[in-house]
Amino acid sequence: MEQNPYALSQVSPASQCENHNTSDGIVITPNALAAVIGTQFWVKFMGILMFIMVVIQALAALFDLSETPQDLAASPLFDYVIPIVTMVIYTILAVHLMQYGSAISALAKTRDTVNFDRAMEVQTKYWKLLGILSMIILALIAFAIIKEITSSPYYR
Amino acid sequence: MENPYQSSLVNPTASPSSYGSQNLEASQTAIYNLAGARGWVRFISVLLFIFFGFCIIGLIGLFTMLGYMGSTGGIVVIVMIIYCVIIFLFALRLGSYASAIGRISVSRNPLDLEEAMVQQMKFWRLSGISTLVMIVLIIVASVLSSL
Numbered sequence: 001m002e003q004n005p006y007a008l009s010q011v012s013p014a015s016q017c018e019n020h021n022t023s024d025g026i027v028i029t030p031n032a033l034a035a036v037i038g039t040q041f042w043v044k045f046m047g048i049l050m051f052i053m054v055v056i057q058a059l060a061a062l063f064d065l066s067e068t069p070q071d072l073a074a075s076p077l078f079d080y081v082i083p084i085v086t087m088v089i090y091t092i093l094a095v096h097l098m099q100y101g102s103a104i105s106a107l108a109k110t111r112d113t114v115n116f117d118r119a120m121e122v123q124t125k126y127w128k129l130l131g132i133l134s135m136i137i138l139a140l141i142a143f144a145i146i147k148e149i150t151s152s153p154y155y156r
Numbered sequence: 157m158e159n160p161y162q163s164s165l166v167n168p169t170a171s172p173s174s175y176g177s178q179n180l181e182a183s184q185t186a187i188y189n190l191a192g193a194r195g196w197v198r199f200i201s202v203l204l205f206i207f208f209g210f211c212i213i214g215l216i217g218l219f220t221m222l223g224y225m226g227s228t229g230g231i232v233v234i235v236m237i238i239y240c241v242i243i244f245l246f247a248l249r250l251g252s253y254a255s256a257i258g259r260i261s262v263s264r265n266p267l268d269l270e271e272a273m274v275q276q277m278k279f280w281r282l283s284g285i286s287t288l289v290m291i292v293l294i295i296v297a298s299v300l301s302s303l
Contacts, residue, residue: 131196
């Protein structure tokens with residue numbers, strides 16, 4: 001009996017054609033990997049700079065504490081609360097950047113998927129944190145402007 | 157009799173080895189995380205573009221007051237122009253990064269992932285270099301003002 005010329009192919013075209021996209025992920029090209037590894041130095045540099053800024057702010061705050069008691073109570077919000085909050089924010093951002101840098105270092109050594117996942121996870125957390133902080137700061141600025149306008153003697 | 161409709165055994169498309177990497181690939185988790193970063197990166201980029209707009213308005217105001225600022229007016233304007241350019245570049249890099257991430261989600265093309273990684277590397281490099289330059293300028297200004 002002749003073979004049915006209309007029979008379905010025994011070979012799956014999907015398996016024949018090696019798609020650059022597997023069912024799980026996307027192939028990372030050498031240029032992409034080099035770009036990620038190239039980010040490591042600058043990310044760690046910015047993280048270290050942020051830590052240095054935190055230290056400088058802490059030293060400035062300690063210097064303020066050595067002032068006379070009459071000056072200490074002048075503006076506790078601007079002298080203590082805002083600097084402390086700023087230091088905490090910078091510290092958290094710096095920690096995230098250093099974690100990102102460390103994840104890229106691990107990726108550079110092992111060149112595996114797990115460390116790439118970790119790097120992307122950490123950088124997502126960093127951008128999310130920065131976005132939330134930006135929204136909070138914008139809200140505070142808008143609140144301060146509205147408060148200033150409404151408390152103005154010319155406001156009707 | 158051979159089946160004339162049998163699919164070709166020759167692979168018409170490029171194999172992963174044509175991209176050069178061995179077997180390193182971004183998993184679904186990494187792509188999901190990247191997609192999660194896209195919105196926040198785009199938000200920061202838009203904020204920077206808005207800030208750039210305010211900087212341009214400030215620069216126009218500076219130009220109109222240039223005559224009243226004396227000899228330091230020119231230096232202030234130059235610094236402001238450089239600042240505006242840096243802010244614009246920051247916003248542009250982040251916007252490009254967010255756009256590349258958006259393309260990855262749709263096309264799942266390795267070249268889009270490459271573009272995203274290159275854009276974020278360029279952003280961090282610009283951040284580092286501009287911060288270095290700013291630190292050097294602050295140190296130089298401090299030394300000059302103390303002399």
